Amino acid sequence: MQLVSTYYSDFIAYMEDNSFDKDPSGLYQPVDYIMQLGGKRLRPILVLMSYRLFHDDHEPALPLGLAVEVFHNFSLVHDDIMDAAPLRRGKPTVHELYDVNTGILSGDVMLIKCYEFLLRAPDKLIPALIQTFNELAIKVCEGQQYDMDFETRNDVTIPEYLKMIEYKTAALIEGCLKLGAILAECGTENGQHLAAFGRNIGLAFQMQDDILDTFGDPDKFGKKVGGDILNNKKTYLLLTAQAIADEGDRKQLEKWISSKKADEQEKVQAVTYLFKKYQVLERATEQMQLYQTKAFEHLSQVTAAAERKQELMDLANELLVREF
Amino acid sequence: MQLVSTYYSDFIAYMEDNSFDKDPSGLYQPVDYIMQLGGKRLRPILVLMSYRLFHDDHEPALPLGLAVEVFHNFSLVHDDIMDAAPLRRGKPTVHELYDVNTGILSGDVMLIKCYEFLLRAPDKLIPALIQTFNELAIKVCEGQQYDMDFETRNDVTIPEYLKMIEYKTAALIEGCLKLGAILAECGTENGQHLAAFGRNIGLAFQMQDDILDTFGDPDKFGKKVGGDILNNKKTYLLLTAQAIADEGDRKQLEKWISSKKADEQEKVQAVTYLFKKYQVLERATEQMQLYQTKAFEHLSQVTAAAERKQELMDLANELLVREF
Numbered sequence: 222m223q224l225v226s227t228y229y230s231d232f233i234a235y236m237e238d239n240s241f242d243k244d245p246s247g248l249y250q251p252v253d254y255i256m257q258l259g260g261k262r263l264r265p266i267l268v269l270m271s272y273r274l275f276h277d278d279h280e281p282a283l284p285l286g287l288a289v290e291v292f293h294n295f296s297l298v299h300d301d302i303m304d305a306a307p308l309r310r311g312k313p314t315v316h317e318l319y320d321v322n323t324g325i326l327s328g329d330v331m332l333i334k335c336y337e338f339l340l341r342a343p344d345k346l347i348p349a350l351i352q353t354f355n356e357l358a359i360k361v362c363e364g365q366q367y368d369m370d371f372e373t374r375n376d377v378t379i380p381e382y383l384k385m386i387e388y389k390t391a392a393l394i395e396g397c398l399k400l401g402a403i404l405a406e407c408g409t410e411n412g413q414h415l416a417a418f419g420r421n422i423g424l425a426f427q428m429q430d431d432i433l434d435t436f437g438d439p440d441k442f443g444k445k446v447g448g449d450i451l452n453n454k455k456t457y458l459l460l461t462a463q464a465i466a467d468e469g470d471r472k473q474l475e476k477w478i479s480s481k482k483a484d485e486q487e488k489v490q491a492v493t494y495l496f497k498k499y500q501v502l503e504r505a506t507e508q509m510q511l512y513q514t515k516a517f518e519h520l521s522q523v524t525a526a527a528e529r530k531q532e533l534m535d536l537a538n539e540l541l542v543r544e545f
Numbered sequence: 546m547q548l549v550s551t552y553y554s555d556f557i558a559y560m561e562d563n564s565f566d567k568d569p570s571g572l573y574q575p576v577d578y579i580m581q582l583g584g585k586r587l588r589p590i591l592v593l594m595s596y597r598l599f600h601d602d603h604e605p606a607l608p609l610g611l612a613v614e615v616f617h618n619f620s621l622v623h624d625d626i627m628d629a630a631p632l633r634r635g636k637p638t639v640h641e642l643y644d645v646n647t648g649i650l651s652g653d654v655m656l657i658k659c660y661e662f663l664l665r666a667p668d669k670l671i672p673a674l675i676q677t678f679n680e681l682a683i684k685v686c687e688g689q690q691y692d693m694d695f696e697t698r699n700d701v702t703i704p705e706y707l708k709m710i711e712y713k714t715a716a717l718i719e720g721c722l723k724l725g726a727i728l729a730e731c732g733t734e735n736g737q738h739l740a741a742f743g744r745n746i747g748l749a750f751q752m753q754d755d756i757l758d759t760f761g762d763p764d765k766f767g768k769k770v771g772g773d774i775l776n777n778k779k780t781y782l783l784l785t786a787q788a789i790a791d792e793g794d795r796k797q798l799e800k801w802i803s804s805k806k807a808d809e810q811e812k813v814q815a816v817t818y819l820f821k822k823y824q825v826l827e828r829a830t831e832q833m834q835l836y837q838t839k840a841f842e843h844l845s846q847v848t849a850a851a852e853r854k855q856e857l858m859d860l861a862n863e864l865l866v867r868e869f
């Protein structure tokens with residue numbers, strides 16, 4: 222079995238060989254900056270693992286891995302502008318370090334570069350690869366739009382929320398598995414099961430993110446606990462609480478969400494109290510585990526060596542903890 | 546011979562059949578808005594004409610025409626944000642009518658959609674088409690960056706300026722001809738001559754734009770005459786004047802360029818006076834005509850029916866007037 226660290230280091234080496242150190246530097250330096258900020262490189266590793274289910278190497282999938290990582294970082298650069306976020310992985314965001322115009326234009330060139338990396342695949346696979354990439358990219362944009370729309374809406378339903386995270390987060394994870402499968406030429410059925418594995422892992426992953434934002438250990442969780450509550454984010458937790466709370470508590474929740482001058486600590490405590498009262502954490506965890514189970518069911522149906530599939534399961538299990 | 550209006554109306558019909566009227570409307574309505582603002586549709590018409598040099602129809606090139614028109618409009622949406630421009634074709638820009646976040650995200654989805662239209666071509670041509678599209682798209686971004694860099698530089702040379710406009714403006718025109726040629730499968734040499742035709746027409750076109758900005762008839766020119774002078778734009782006119790003026794006049798030019806509180810009318814008059822003194826208009830016109838001559842030389846070497854080539858020459862002649 223191959224270590225995750227091998228995929229990781231091979232990807233980093235490939236990324237560095239393809240750095241953007243060229244003119245005009247005002248355009249490309251910010252690209253290298255965001256690409257080198259770090260992260261788990263989960264998405265490219267998933268591309269490599271998906272390909273390696275059916276082959277004894279993973280190197281041919283490196284360009285596709287780079288395409289999805291550049292795309293992911295492009296979306297971070299533009300999203301950070303839209304969210305006016307000052308920090309990313311503890312460092313200044315691109316638009317903070319440079320300016321908004323740089324963030325826009327450097328993001329644009331990153332998006333275009335993705336296709337350059339996709340073009341490194343064998344010619345006969347390029348139409349299918351670009352088709353798949355385009356579908357995920359469009360979903361990510363649509364998901365971001367739904368997420369922004371939800372900010373000003375008070376009637377978001379749980380199915381709408383699930384569609385939003387499927388587009389905004391899960392589509393890219395799904396796409397990683399699909400791209401690896403297309404390059405591996407593993408057949409339609411395997412490709413569909415791998416796509417479903419990725420989609421469900423992506424949904425579980427986002428669900429976990431929502432949970433950690435409220436119930437995470439402040440020492441371990443990278444961001445400020447309670448951020449979603451303070452920003453009145455329509456998360457699975459909030460929507461579930463709103464759906465099952467009695468009238469009095471639902472009004473309480475609405476009061477807190479619409480309140481603009483509430484004390485921050487008081488607000489987080491009050492909303493968390495209501496979440497606990499309705500066992501929202503348990504319900505969200507259950508939903509997250511459902512997605513994980515579904516993901517593994519699909520993976521089990523992929524016709525590849527059990528040992529290779531175990532790599533993907535291990536990675537998913539490492540990413541998704543079951544206790545909070 | 547086919548009328549330009551046939552290409553135009555066929556393109557408009559195809560564009561309307563592919564309108565972006567879908568959910569989430571917050572993402573796609575701004576796309577339809579900018580796409581329907583009008584314009585000459587020069588770029589898609591060039592794609593259609595390039596293809597039709599070698600075929601008796603132009604319909605197969607419509608998806609490529611839509612790809613370049615969507616790309617052109619994507620670049621307008623993002624450039625207008627960067628330039629903080631309130632108006633485009635006399636109507637509010639996307640970020641003005643909606644907001645900056647909408648402009649960024651709707652622009653992103655437009656860029657992705659371009660590739661969807663390119664994918665409508667026959668599979669075997671897709672790698673070459675996307676390669677060509679990517680090269681032009683990257684040049685447009687790099688050209689925009691050079692243009693922004695020039696704003697704060699006082700040592701821009703004429704060759705640097707020519708490279709900037711080659712990237713920012715001419716690369717897309719060149720790309721239109723190339724895409725049509727690839728789809729027409731007309732051979733490498735024809736493709737290269739058509740690319741060179743497009744590049745030189747694009748350069749002449751931008752040169753004309755610079756000239757009109759200062760010397761255009763205020764009644765016919767869409768924008769405010771003298772805008773480039775007021776914005777201290779490093780145009781071919783200014784760089785030429787700086788290169789040939791005597792020391793005293795060069796200092797005068799510098800004084801006007803660095804002046805921030807000069808009376809607008811006085812500034813435009815003074816700089817225009819110096820341009821006239823050094824016959825900058827004549828020199829720029831000569832340069833523009835050189836590009837046009839070069840373009841027609843390349844076109845003459847394309848092995849297609851003279852009548853079809855005449856369509857392209859007529860269009861270029863219509864776009865490029867020789868007297869100001």
